[in-house]
Amino acid sequence: MEKKNVPSLVKDQQLIHKRREQIIKGAVRLFIEKGFHRTTTREIAKESGFSIGTLYEYIGKKEDVLYLVCDAIYDEVTERLKKQLHTTGPALQRLKEAIRAYFLVIDSMQEEVLVMYQETKSLPKETLPYVLKKETEMVDMMEEILADCKKENVLNLSEKEMKLVTHNILVAGQMWTFRRWALRRHFTLEEYIDMQIKQLIST
Amino acid sequence: MEKKNVPSLVKDQQLIHKRREQIIKGAVRLFIEKGFHRTTTREIAKESGFSIGTLYEYIGKKEDVLYLVCDAIYDEVTERLKKQLHTTGPALQRLKEAIRAYFLVIDSMQEEVLVMYQETKSLPKETLPYVLKKETEMVDMMEEILADCKKENVLNLSEKEMKLVTHNILVAGQMWTFRRWALRRHFTLEEYIDMQIKQLIST
Amino acid sequence: MEKKNVPSLVKDQQLIHKRREQIIKGAVRLFIEKGFHRTTTREIAKESGFSIGTLYEYIGKKEDVLYLVCDAIYDEVTERLKKQLHTTGPALQRLKEAIRAYFLVIDSMQEEVLVMYQETKSLPKETLPYVLKKETEMVDMMEEILADCKKENVLNLSEKEMKLVTHNILVAGQMWTFRRWALRRHFTLEEYIDMQIKQLIST
Amino acid sequence: MEKKNVPSLVKDQQLIHKRREQIIKGAVRLFIEKGFHRTTTREIAKESGFSIGTLYEYIGKKEDVLYLVCDAIYDEVTERLKKQLHTTGPALQRLKEAIRAYFLVIDSMQEEVLVMYQETKSLPKETLPYVLKKETEMVDMMEEILADCKKENVLNLSEKEMKLVTHNILVAGQMWTFRRWALRRHFTLEEYIDMQIKQLIST
DNA sequence: TATGAATGAGTATTCATTCAT
DNA sequence: CATGAATGAATACTCATTCAT
Numbered sequence: 001m002e003k004k005n006v007p008s009l010v011k012d013q014q015l016i017h018k019r020r021e022q023i024i025k026g027a028v029r030l031f032i033e034k035g036f037h038r039t040t041t042r043e044i045a046k047e048s049g050f051s052i053g054t055l056y057e058y059i060g061k062k063e064d065v066l067y068l069v070c071d072a073i074y075d076e077v078t079e080r081l082k083k084q085l086h087t088t089g090p091a092l093q094r095l096k097e098a099i100r101a102y103f104l105v106i107d108s109m110q111e112e113v114l115v116m117y118q119e120t121k122s123l124p125k126e127t128l129p130y131v132l133k134k135e136t137e138m139v140d141m142m143e144e145i146l147a148d149c150k151k152e153n154v155l156n157l158s159e160k161e162m163k164l165v166t167h168n169i170l171v172a173g174q175m176w177t178f179r180r181w182a183l184r185r186h187f188t189l190e191e192y193i194d195m196q197i198k199q200l201i202s203t
Numbered sequence: 204m205e206k207k208n209v210p211s212l213v214k215d216q217q218l219i220h221k222r223r224e225q226i227i228k229g230a231v232r233l234f235i236e237k238g239f240h241r242t243t244t245r246e247i248a249k250e251s252g253f254s255i256g257t258l259y260e261y262i263g264k265k266e267d268v269l270y271l272v273c274d275a276i277y278d279e280v281t282e283r284l285k286k287q288l289h290t291t292g293p294a295l296q297r298l299k300e301a302i303r304a305y306f307l308v309i310d311s312m313q314e315e316v317l318v319m320y321q322e323t324k325s326l327p328k329e330t331l332p333y334v335l336k337k338e339t340e341m342v343d344m345m346e347e348i349l350a351d352c353k354k355e356n357v358l359n360l361s362e363k364e365m366k367l368v369t370h371n372i373l374v375a376g377q378m379w380t381f382r383r384w385a386l387r388r389h390f391t392l393e394e395y396i397d398m399q400i401k402q403l404i405s406t
Numbered sequence: 407m408e409k410k411n412v413p414s415l416v417k418d419q420q421l422i423h424k425r426r427e428q429i430i431k432g433a434v435r436l437f438i439e440k441g442f443h444r445t446t447t448r449e450i451a452k453e454s455g456f457s458i459g460t461l462y463e464y465i466g467k468k469e470d471v472l473y474l475v476c477d478a479i480y481d482e483v484t485e486r487l488k489k490q491l492h493t494t495g496p497a498l499q500r501l502k503e504a505i506r507a508y509f510l511v512i513d514s515m516q517e518e519v520l521v522m523y524q525e526t527k528s529l530p531k532e533t534l535p536y537v538l539k540k541e542t543e544m545v546d547m548m549e550e551i552l553a554d555c556k557k558e559n560v561l562n563l564s565e566k567e568m569k570l571v572t573h574n575i576l577v578a579g580q581m582w583t584f585r586r587w588a589l590r591r592h593f594t595l596e597e598y599i600d601m602q603i604k605q606l607i608s609t
Numbered sequence: 610m611e612k613k614n615v616p617s618l619v620k621d622q623q624l625i626h627k628r629r630e631q632i633i634k635g636a637v638r639l640f641i642e643k644g645f646h647r648t649t650t651r652e653i654a655k656e657s658g659f660s661i662g663t664l665y666e667y668i669g670k671k672e673d674v675l676y677l678v679c680d681a682i683y684d685e686v687t688e689r690l691k692k693q694l695h696t697t698g699p700a701l702q703r704l705k706e707a708i709r710a711y712f713l714v715i716d717s718m719q720e721e722v723l724v725m726y727q728e729t730k731s732l733p734k735e736t737l738p739y740v741l742k743k744e745t746e747m748v749d750m751m752e753e754i755l756a757d758c759k760k761e762n763v764l765n766l767s768e769k770e771m772k773l774v775t776h777n778i779l780v781a782g783q784m785w786t787f788r789r790w791a792l793r794r795h796f797t798l799e800e801y802i803d804m805q806i807k808q809l810i811s812t
Numbered sequence: 813t814a815t816g817a818a819t820g821a822g823t824a825t826t827c828a829t830t831c832a833t
Numbered sequence: 834c835a836t837g838a839a840t841g842a843a844t845a846c847t848c849a850t851t852c853a854t
Contacts, residue, residue: 605811
């Protein structure tokens, strides 16, 4: 749960939090529109509602904004998903619902998720581990439910197979964003979800 | 098979071809190393073996290089794959071999494939359709084999399901490159191939 | 003895004096380390022990700090020197002791003196005369002793020659700081002092 | 005689030489007027007669301009001085003429010399030794003549004394520039020269 | 009085692109 | 056709200064 420490010249932690939310909100919009590299720091400042000088009171360098953005998107995806997860009931049903919930969250945050995946390579080197760790956490969440399925004997998968299915689930979700140009032509979201669930859990 | 027309000041088509191969070769190396945005035209020219002036005799703008590169990588993936494809024999076996061949090609061109997918969003707007079309061609190739399987009654999939499986196959291949940080920890390439084939064609 | 009036928003003169001493102390350290231009007002404030806002309660602009610093250094040099000066005894001996004392003071305040000479050109235009006046006062001090020597007939110099020798004395002192990279290689301070005295007063 | 290698993107050595002369000429004027720190690279480019982009084809960073300038001034001082030096005749006379020539050169290049001494501390770290070396060369030149005087028994100085006198001579020259605010009030250049010669060589 | 967040003009430097040779 | 010098718009980042609290 640790986060990379992004340097700030401002002391007031609450203010930092507030301003960074503004920054993230403004930057996401811009990154969606034109990508990280084509967005200038001045644009980020303006979109955030303050001056360039103020922007740099809350970050150390432009790349920090990208980290804040990716981190925030991940947090939101995870958080929204967690809210939808059931903790009781048959494991297989919980799994299917988890996948559905995950896909729905992704769909509702399409643009953001796309940004996150496309700009990951531009993240400051030191922060990449922090972001990948978040991915790992999601993997773990899914894997846990799959493990429950195994315990309940409704899914007969080896450890490795479970690992693979988990990755396939996550990728199928992301795929809905980065291949939408092709998928949208053939499937509605509901169709896509149903079919992928069927494919992924071939029961 | 049509390609976007990248403007050149030079008339001699053969020369154009030769120089552009140099450009592509040089640029790929650089894009792999530092990404499109962080690579300068000067570096591309130098790595290609000629001056910045000459570079601009063969392209209109920097983005054109990216198009040439992506286009070339796609061509090579497709070409290499085609060479491996059997045209006779049981469809199901051909399918499995196609998937295996595809994954092997991707693995052997990891870095290039990564560049291609990561920089897609930076492609000149007009060229995006040309690149997506290539993707579509690959989809079609795979789908055709899947169709054969259906004809031979070894695979019981609806039209839509076939479409989905095809996309899943392609994405599973790409996934081997852009999620290698996680996958490599758990699977060898051979394991990955075998397990994905099993997963994708749950027969 | 007049000083340039550096504007302050604060009324309490005692407080002004106290705070400015803090400023000078902090700034000198920084100027020695990195020079005036490379030192930021924030750093000065921090080193002085208070906030940037407070700093600007006691100065009008950054350059004022430089004036305060130069002024303070001059004052200290003068003050320390005065403490060492004898007012009785043979003039020639008093002269030699004055030169020695001056060189010793300079040596003990090397860094400060260096700052003063190197940054003089960055002083606010209006304050330059005030600083030069201090120099003049030192010149006068030395000249007075030289005049005594003349009165006592131990030194046979014209008015002009006296002026020149005075300047040479002062410069020889400063020289010990700004040419130390060369002088230190050849002379100890004591040697330097003895030889310069001999040179300057060729008696 | 070696010079620090200032990086250039341009190949043609002659062109580099020509452009750098333009840069030096333009920069000197500006540095005299407002100092190194207050001069912007754009101003330097404009004054040099070309664009900011072109400026950076011939230097690596702003500080390089300062090095070029200081180096050029030293070269010119040395060169002009050398032209004036006699190599035959009585050593003492040659010494006096050398001092006179040196002071005249300094006087004719007052502003440049001032810049050189005032901005030395802003020189790029790596280049400082190169500049100090030039100073040392001048010291050596003077010392040689002094040595000749000793050989001819017209000057009775120890080795150390010779070193000191040499430095005193050089500093007396510089002093004419950086203390002119005081010296001009009392001496004409000719007076200053004559009196300093007398003072320095107390014969 | 003291604080420190906000400001935005200012600055060095880069780099895609052009064009004369 | 090839070269590489010239260009200048663009950009990340800094920092003196202000002002509301």
